[in-house]
Amino acid sequence: MEYIQVTKDNLEKEHICCAISGNKDVQVSSKKAWLADRFDEGLVFLKSVERGKCFIEYIPAENAWVPIEADGYTYIDCLWVSGAFKGHGYSSDLLNVCIQESKNKGKKGLCILCAAKKKTFLADPKFLKHKGFIVGDEADNGIQLWYLPFEEKAVAPRFKDCAKHPHIEEMGYVLYYTNQCPFNAKYVPVLEQTARDNGIPFRAIHIESKEEAQNAPTPVTNYALFHDGEYVTNEQMNDKKFLKLI
Template sequence: MSQLQIVEVTPKNVTKETLFCVRDISNPGFESKRKWFAKRYKEGLRMKILKNADDKMIGFIEYVPAEYAWRPIDADGFIFIHCIVVYSKSDRNKAHGSMLINEVEKEAKAMKKHGLCVMTSKGTWIANKSIFEKNGFTQVDKRGRFEFLSKQWHPSADPRLLDWTLQQKKYEGWHLLYADQCPWHEKSVEALLNTAMDFDIDLKVQKIETAQEAKNAPSGYGVFNLLHNGRLLEDHYLSATRFRNILKKELKK
């Protein structure tokens, strides 16, 4: 453990340290996330990368004051963890994830926050709750496939999930709403638009530009939403192949 180091990514060193998920600074997704990160940094968003003695990246964590979280949550006074990843399976039983969570907890306590909170799921593109339960988090809310966990050290009302299903009916036709919080969305949006053209589908694309817009998104994940006639079809990154299969199924109805 003593050979590990946690490096804070800032707008000034981001091209050197990269964004972990996308390390190639020439990738269009990197530039989209970099610009998003620079704006959000002013709102308190932080990203830290865990490295070994050889300067190899092992994992990372991204977090933000919950008032500025890009998920449909109500958790004022808390720090919200957007993402946590330990890349290699061989590293996942070495307490590296706990090390990153503990780093955020120390900061949150220094900031006099009520506690930490996080959205988890057994699905893709989001962390499983087990790592957080090992670190003292308990489930305080649940909606669909998403669980909401918190760890509190100051008395406060429990954080809660907002009802994103209330937002879905207003999206008639085909809609894709996304944000640059995930650097892979840029690639997905391009693939989905090209596929929609192949099927002569009018896919209306809208970029989510603020945390408040993300809180009012029509899915639990918040930053990626594919809808058709008021129904949520997917809430995370999609490939062209997956979208093609969705289109075939929907067009048969």
């Protein structure tokens, strides 16, 4: 498999989404705008030449849009291999590049969000365990922070207190989201309209800075839905899924 690193120079022409084919789609453009601002912070986006089939996105943990304490680590935003491409070693290829580059930069290790059982839009725990990752911390809602240390004495990364116990005071449905996930550009407005049409108390909170993300009340910041103060899900929803949840 041939891989391409997406940079500021080729961002506009490269395909960067796992499920959206058109580069002109508002979802893709919102994600690209988010990426463009992250490259100067050390973000790496490595993808296969196949459109959206295999890619890894990672960044120094100090600049990650998640509420973690992981100084000196590399944080993996996403490691994705599409169905037909699974089982060919591409995940290992991409992860190995991340490992080697992180070691070359003197990092302590890697970390990534996961859960004891596979959750939508989170890493596969079976794959991580196979690669030597271990659990560093776990939030009350079952979201875990897994890590791969490069040295035995490396301090395990952990969640900040704000994310360790996901809870908010606001009643109704409250959604925290970022532009890191391209789907939000389409589906967050869909949920807002659906809530208005059905008289459902709903508020979407757009996280627009690293500082906001690093102090969010949830381990997952790209999409986290709460109801009456309690965390519900990190799964992006269309109108039908949302109404079914209600």
